[in-house]
Amino acid sequence: MNLRLLQLADSAFPAGAYAFSDGLETLTQRGDVRTADDLTAFLCGQLAHGWGRQDAPACALAWAADPATLLELDALLDDLKLVEGPRRASLRIGANLRRAALYLWPGDLNGLPPTRHHATSFGAVASALGAGREDTVQAYVSSWLLGRVTSATRLMKLGGLDAQRCAAQCEAQARRCVVFALRATPDDLGGFSPLLDIAAAQQATLEQRLFQT
């Protein structure tokens, strides 16, 4: 795999994704996600019906896409991300990721077409850095998965090793998510995660919170 892609997908890459839980904090505070098994089920659910049906295919479609397609994908994500918190988070992470990537690889990214959301920025930057399409989507999915379990260690009584085990148990679902993303068209973007939408919308009203969303 492309070393630059690994760097781009690393949790230490300064895109700021660690600051956002996109509703997981609400679910943990309200007791809906309490155990490692709950977390694994939550992650598999999102890969199968939620995040995996929207952001992962958007990343695949953004890979090597022309500026007009990227513009349309970003507009589509603006619409599909109904809840303000996750929508703003996606835009902030996208902007941070672009800024950091342009700082690190100015020559390779000269002429990078405009993107706004995290998914589109990741796909466009990865392709400009020479990463293959399938590798890009795998790295993006892995980055999301590991980011969420890392967040979970701060939200739940869950050690690092157990958190990584949760991610490992999602491998089959993550693979299916990648396959779906690689075959998807813009019309396939959508999903079904009503309870996460509700949790994400209510996150701002929590009395104490660690994450911005």
Place this chain on the structure above:
Amino acid sequence: MTLFARTRFGQLDLHFARRGQKTVLLRDVQKAPLMIVRPFELPCGTLMVFIVNPTGGVLGGDHSEIRVTVGEGAKVVILTQSATRVQPSPDGAAAVQHIFFEVGAGARLEYYPERTIPFAGSRFAQDIQVNLAATSEFGLTESLASGRVQMGERLTFGSYASRVAIYRDQQRIFLDVQRFDNTDLDLETARSAGIWAEMDYIGSGVWVGQPTACTLAPLPFDTEARFAWGENHGGVLWLRGAAQQGPRVDERLTSICNQIRREWFGAAPLQIRR
């Protein structure tokens, strides 16, 4: 369609207009199994129409098309008389519903259908497109059951898809695509926190009004009937809800509808006896 065709193509084309102080149904085309009950006026001046499907549900492979035009200044609310029961077809085809709404300047259209109940093995795909003028108002709610809950049949349907796109002056201002593919019947994933969890009824809604009238206090937290609303990036109000009991979803949807009717549309609460 052949004589022996098992599936149906229902069609409804309704054209409303304002005549003086009243809204009237100017023209209607009804093709079975889609029909309407004679419209009647509510005390708030809105014309109410019930859509009826006397066959008791839709079958995989059925295609329904509903077109509604609401002329300048007219006020219309459309309801369905009963839940939409979605039955499977032997060949796995989806029941498909296309709905087109055209709402003129200063006009209002509200569409509050009863619940969709997908039976085991069924597939349902719905596409709702709404075209608004700059000063139109619009409201929509949807409600979905996990199946025939009272019979113990939960999350055994094949798929459910509902796409709602709203345009104002040809500019898309809202898009919601709820698509649940249950082909694998992976109950553990479907029941995970964030998707269905322990809930069996999901509600959603969208309203477009005049933004200056918007007052959105967070909805109170209730573990048994979880609801939240907010504005999308275009300032359109969306709603999501979920409950274990169907009546809880209905109560909240009705109460929120009436709040929005009062605060946004300046209209009295809907009091409907089905």
